Amino acid sequence: xxxxxxxxxxxxxxxxxxxxxxxxxxxxxxxxxxxxxxxxxxxxxxxxxxxxxxxxxxxxxxxxxxxxxxxxxxxxxxxxxxxxxxxxxxxxxxxxx
Amino acid sequence: xxxxxxxxxxxxxxxxxxxxxxxxxxxxxxxxxxxxxxxxxxxxxxxxxxxxxxxxxxxxxxxxxxxxxxxxxxxxxxxxxx
Numbered sequence: 001x002x003x004x005x006x007x008x009x010x011x012x013x014x015x016x017x018x019x020x021x022x023x024x025x026x027x028x029x030x031x032x033x034x035x036x037x038x039x040x041x042x043x044x045x046x047x048x049x050x051x052x053x054x055x056x057x058x059x060x061x062x063x064x065x066x067x068x069x070x071x072x073x074x075x076x077x078x079x080x081x082x083x084x085x086x087x088x089x090x091x092x093x094x095x096x097x
Numbered sequence: 098x099x100x101x102x103x104x105x106x107x108x109x110x111x112x113x114x115x116x117x118x119x120x121x122x123x124x125x126x127x128x129x130x131x132x133x134x135x136x137x138x139x140x141x142x143x144x145x146x147x148x149x150x151x152x153x154x155x156x157x158x159x160x161x162x163x164x165x166x167x168x169x170x171x172x173x174x175x176x177x178x179x
Contacts, residue, residue, distance in 0.1 A: 007130075007171050009171060009172065050172035050173075051172045051173060051174050051175040052172055052175050052176065054172060060172065062171075064130075089170065089171050089172065091167060091170055091171045093129070093167065095126075096125065096126045
């Protein structure tokens with residue numbers, strides 16, 4: 001188990017309720033494993049202007065997650081986020097101790 | 098015969114700043130989310146500034162480069178500005 005930090009950018013035009021459920025959905029994904037379902041700490045930065053447009057959007061809703069994950073699940077997690085259309089970008093970082 | 102060798106550049110340009118700001122602050126990890134700090138290490142075009150300009154040590158320059166690249170990925174910093 002290792003400490004990770006995951007940042008995602010959500011499409012800005014999403015309804016608040018849909019956005020919240022998406023945030024929840026990603027949070028459910030970022031649990032250490034099947035036995036240990038400790039949710040990550042969620043930090044919503046909110047709407048922020050991006051340095052360059054992504055998929056024609058100039059703004060994005062940034063959400064930061066922090067928690068521990070099993071390294072073997074990273075590929076699966078990244079693949080799942082790849083398929084979420086409202087997630088413009090994601091970044092998974094292993095925290096240095 | 099005329100001397101065509103280039104003149105010594107000593108004292109020209111930006112004065113040497115040999116102190117690494119990260120070593121002074123005893124920084125272990127450079128945070129990719131700290132845009133304000135990272136902005137000091139990229140030039141007006143968004144390129145990473147060389148060590149010779151910023152005085153960063155080799156170790157921290159490597160960590161800094163990674164941080165800038167991460168920040169670019171999540172659109173906190175531009176790949177190309179201007």
